[in-house]
Amino acid sequence: MNLNMHIILDELKPFNPRAKLDESIELYLKQARIMKGVSQLLSRDYVYVTEAGNLKDGTSEFPARDANIVCVGPLDGKRFDELPCNLINIDAALDLPEVFNILQDIFEKYAAWNRQMIEAVIKDEPLQKIFEIGASALENPIALFDASLALIMTAGKLPENYQGTIWEEVIRYGYSPVENLPFQERKRISELIRTKNEPFFYKSDPSDRYTQMIAGLSIDGKHFGTFGLIDIDKPFTLGQLSLVYHLKNVMELAISKNREITDITEESCYFIERLINGFEVEKKVVEYHLKKRKWSIEDSFYILNFSSPEESLDEKLFKTYMYRIKKLTERAVIFTYENSIIAVLRERDYSLDDPAFLQELDDLLSRIGIKCGISLKFYNFMSIKYPYIQSKIAIMEGVKKDPHKLRYYFRDYYIDHIMNSLDNSTSLKSLCHPQVLKLKEYDKINNTEYVRCLFTYLQNGLNISQTARKLFIHRNTLIYRLNRITEIMEMDLRREEELFHLLFSCLIAEYLF
Structure with missing residues (x-):
């Protein structure tokens, strides 16, 4: 395999070299050659070994800017800085033939490493084995995640002290905790992973103890997954970044050939989408798909609608969140x-009255930073369009009224939605009984709660005892208040033709004021 000067520099570290290199991690060096003189035409495809004396002041020419040179022996600092090429200087008790042989060994070492990986790919060895061969050249353990950031496999030995690092969460939860990042930063990193061909270093905060190394993998032009490392054992170098780049290319080849791992995919839900869109779907088609899950059209269901009201989610974040929700x-x-992200839950499988399940749901929503709208229970799968709308309304109204909450039930925001819808189409005050508006005005001036009292009385079917219990007051106190309400409104509260108008008007008055 081809190398670059960063990999060579890492291998020469026992000899305390100094180096001046560009930051490219392209692997373009085919082999080492001995440089015969500065005037020699140097190819960018080779690293040249020469004695430092050949580069000292007085030589008439500089090596080309894209030349790659390892020089042996003492070299003046000023001269070192003047030379425009990629340069590694070894001022140690080594002669030129020894350094040349060391370089030859470096090329052979990585050729053998690459050969071992490629042979494993050709033999259709398990991906885990190929990954472990690749990790043997790395100084830190590495993880492979799928497109949803679910952990597929790891390679390299984890140190015993990985607690308190990102590795602890990866091992515990089985996925990379991207939700720890602010939403916009998640989107930025997601875009980098999908579009950047080379691996890159990343710190979410300059004060972070560890640096991350991240590389996106693509199969047939489609984002497949991600490599993730942190410098938990040894500091990262551009040489290690270069090796991860090569390993990425090998694993992309292995995955495309092997197909042992498949990307996370959605179920075939076209029939549900057609129902939600209001299109006709034959009942027997729906029954067929539900039967495969051992469901029935007449089972009891809920819809959970997961979304981020503030931001739209990109494709990668969708997959990341879907994996966690599926889990x-x-x-x-x-x-x-x-x-x-829509989840259709059968009540028999998941009870929304189960505190343990709701706690797990809240933990998930809190970690990934999205909201959940929950429909009413429905009993006919063919009518799924309406509970979907309910789940959407629940989030829309809930976020406005209770932005701190994680779960929003349609039942809790039903009245808010009716009032908002009516207010958008007409004036709510125009629908309100004028005597109820008069009573509300009296409440404001006199600091009373007669509208609430009237509303509760109407809700409880004009039953004195039941209303008193609801309001936590004595029966005689309620009778006194109802008499005062009758006096203020100047009307009979028991007229049947007025009851609904009064009830709805109380609701409007409580909503508006």
Whole structure:
């Protein structure tokens, strides 16, 4: 395999070299050659070994800017800085033939490493074995994640002191904790992983103890997964970055050939999307798909709508969040729709009254920083369009009213939605009984709660005892208040034709004021 000067520099570190190199991690050096003189035409494809004396002041020419040179012996610092090429200087008790042989050994070492990986690919060896061969040249353990950042495999030995590092969360949860980053930073890193061909170093904060090395993998032009490392054992170098770049290319070849690992995919949910869109789907088609899951059309279901109201999610974040949601709700139908992740849960599998399940759901929502809208329970899968709308409304209304919450139930925001919808189409005050508005004005001036009292009385079917219990007041106190309300409103509260208008008007008054 080809090398570069950064890999060679790492291998020469026992000899305390000094170096002046560009930052390219391209692997272009084919072998080592002995340089016969500065005037020699030097190819960028080789590293040349020469004695430092050949580069001292007084030589008439500089080596070309893209030349790669290892010089042996003492070289003046000023002269070292003047030379425009990639330069490594070894001022040790070594002669030129010894250094040349060391370089030959370096090329052979990595050729053998690459040969071992390629032979394993050709023989269709397990991907884990290929990955471990690749990791043998690295100084830190490495992880391979799929497109959702779920952990596929690791290679290299983890040190005993990995607790407190990102490795602890990866091992515990089985995925990379991208949710620890702010939302915009997640999107930026996601875009870098998808578009940057070379691996790169990353720190979410300059004060972070460890640096991360990240590399995106693509198969047939499609993002497949990610390499992740931290400098937990030894500091990263550009030489190590170069080796990870080569390992990435080998693993892309191995995965495309092997197909042992497949990308996370969504279920076939076209029939659900058609139902949600209001298109007709034959009942027997729906029954066929549900039967494969041992579900029935008449089972009890909920829809959970996962989305980020503030930001739209890109493709990679969708996959990342889908994996986590699937891990929590393995028996649900999960798919993406209208920039949301939709989970259809059967009540028999998941109870929304189960505190343990709700705690796990809240933990997940808190970690990944998204919200969840929950529909009413529904009993006919063919009518899934309406609970989907409910789940969408729950998030829309819930975020406005209770932005701190993680879960929003449609039942809790039903009235808010009705009022907002009516207010958008007409004036709510125009729908309110004028005597209820008069009573509300009296409440404001006199610091009373007669509208609330009237509303509770109407809600409880004009039942004195039941209303008193609801308001936590004595029956006689309630009778007194109702008499005062009748006096203020100047109307009979028991007129049947007025009851709904009064009830709805109380609701509007409580909502508006």
